[in-house]
Amino acid sequence: MVVVVGRLNGDRVAGVSTHHRRSVCQVCGRTDPRKLVQALIPDSSAIDELELGADGYRLVTVCSDDELHALIALGRATWVDEQLWLGRLGRASIAPGMRRATLLAVARWAGLTHEQLRRVVAWNATRVASTESLPGGQLLR
Known part of the structure; x- marks a missing residue:
């Protein structure tokens, strides 16, 4: 498994290879596992039962930077x-x-x-x- 942790526009993001995880882009439905990554995006409704520091982040599967940026923007816009x-x-x-x-x-x-x-x-x-x-x-x- 490949994990990349960093920041994207100030938000913590982690990309993970998805060969054995979700195999469908949650935005467009693409299924090519070589193009899919998982990332943490801001979501004020997300509460982690085990890791308190993970509150406010939701794991999504996407296949492009544009889709990831759109989901991050939506998460910020709807944050409460x-x-x-x-x-x-x-x-x-x-x-x-x-x-x-x-x-x-x-x-x-x-x-x-x-x-x-x-x-x-x-x-x-x-x-x-x-x-x-x-x-x-x-x-x-």
């Missing part, structure tokens, strides 16, 4: 900090010892400030498909 923080709250709410914890304790475990918690609760309240409670049972109020 509060969406990322809500995902982190959800993950923290089911951590050992957090199931019966207060929302403030969960926010602290997730690494959120009081201001970030206030913003995520306010943002969530304005969404059509708002989340009433976290997976650990904490109400989002």
